[in-house]
Amino acid sequence: MNLGLFKGNYNIVLSNNITVITGNNGNGKTTIINGLNAVLGNNIDSIESLISNGKNTTNLKLTFDDNTSVILKLLKEKNNNIRKIYFVNHRYTNQEHVKQFVADLNLMIFDNFGVTLSSNDLTKAIEDLKAQNRQIVLATIRNEILTIADKIIKVEELKN
Secondary structure, eight states: OOOOTTSOOOOOOOOOSSSEEEEETTTSSHHHHHHHHHTTTTOOGGGGGOOOOOOSSSEEEOOOOOSEEEEEEEEETTSSSSEEEEEETTTTEEEHHHHHGGGOOOOOEEETTOOOOOOHHHHHHHHHHHHHTEEEEEEGGGHHHHHHHHHHHHHHHOOO
């Protein structure tokens, strides 16, 4: 894989509702979020950071419940530009096609790096996303997870 700090193969299973990726600063949460965004066709800042130091390539693959797969191969070229090569179900495609393909997934991915939400803002954001029946992937530092979990539980209680 060679994704940032991560070497080898990793399997990350996302929940149908809310997936929270947590850890201390510098452990790779933002790298995972950026990798997910990149393979879903979204532009990210510093895409070169997704390729591990000393490596020239990385492969990212998402497999969905219906066994559809999206693969992104990143190649560092001699001029240090990064070339993105996309495949859907092992067939070559382009970034725009991938964006169209995933547009209906109802998936919201965000990272709260450098962002502190007030209790009211966090509650409203989660309520809004849940009201839209979105699948949510959130990366946060470890010591904020209890606050977020508490807000998620209260939102679910409100819905019941």
